[in-house]
Amino acid sequence: MEFHETFTIKAPIQQVWDFLWNPRQMLECVPGCEDVEQVDENNFRVLLKVKVGFLSANFKAKLSVTEKKPPHFFTSVGTGEDSRLGSLVKQSNTVTLTELSPGATEVDLKSEVSMFGKLGTLGYSVIKGKAAKLTEEFAANVRQRLEK
Numbered sequence: 001m002e003f004h005e006t007f008t009i010k011a012p013i014q015q016v017w018d019f020l021w022n023p024r025q026m027l028e029c030v031p032g033c034e035d036v037e038q039v040d041e042n043n044f045r046v047l048l049k050v051k052v053g054f055l056s057a058n059f060k061a062k063l064s065v066t067e068k069k070p071p072h073f074f075t076s077v078g079t080g081e082d083s084r085l086g087s088l089v090k091q092s093n094t095v096t097l098t099e100l101s102p103g104a105t106e107v108d109l110k111s112e113v114s115m116f117g118k119l120g121t122l123g124y125s126v127i128k129g130k131a132a133k134l135t136e137e138f139a140a141n142v143r144q145r146l147e148k
Contacts, residue, residue, distance in 0.1 A: 009146050015146065023038050053122050061081075072096065091113045092111070096108040
């Protein structure tokens, strides 16, 4: 499944980049993110708790940044597993920052997500709706922290 969201942050592009590149700050904005551990400059371990439909999942995930061009662009790939549900999620993300003005930055987020196991049996509309809600919450959380 593909997901795409674009939103504007009232902050300079470098400030938005620095914020998103700080794993603790950025992942605190991700709904359900309970912990993040930086393994090295480009690899992270993440603990996520998410409820999708009637299922609650606890994912132990690995996230790797595969390309970056500061302060405009980065890509990442990740996998997460919930052994209790027998579910696996694979994702790839592209984040592009565009300076709209010295005090405004557009954030373009594209994700490709594949779900397997019990979560994969849920309907597309349930998963798409949950993903849209999580992305909206993420954008609101980033705005709240940067637009002070």
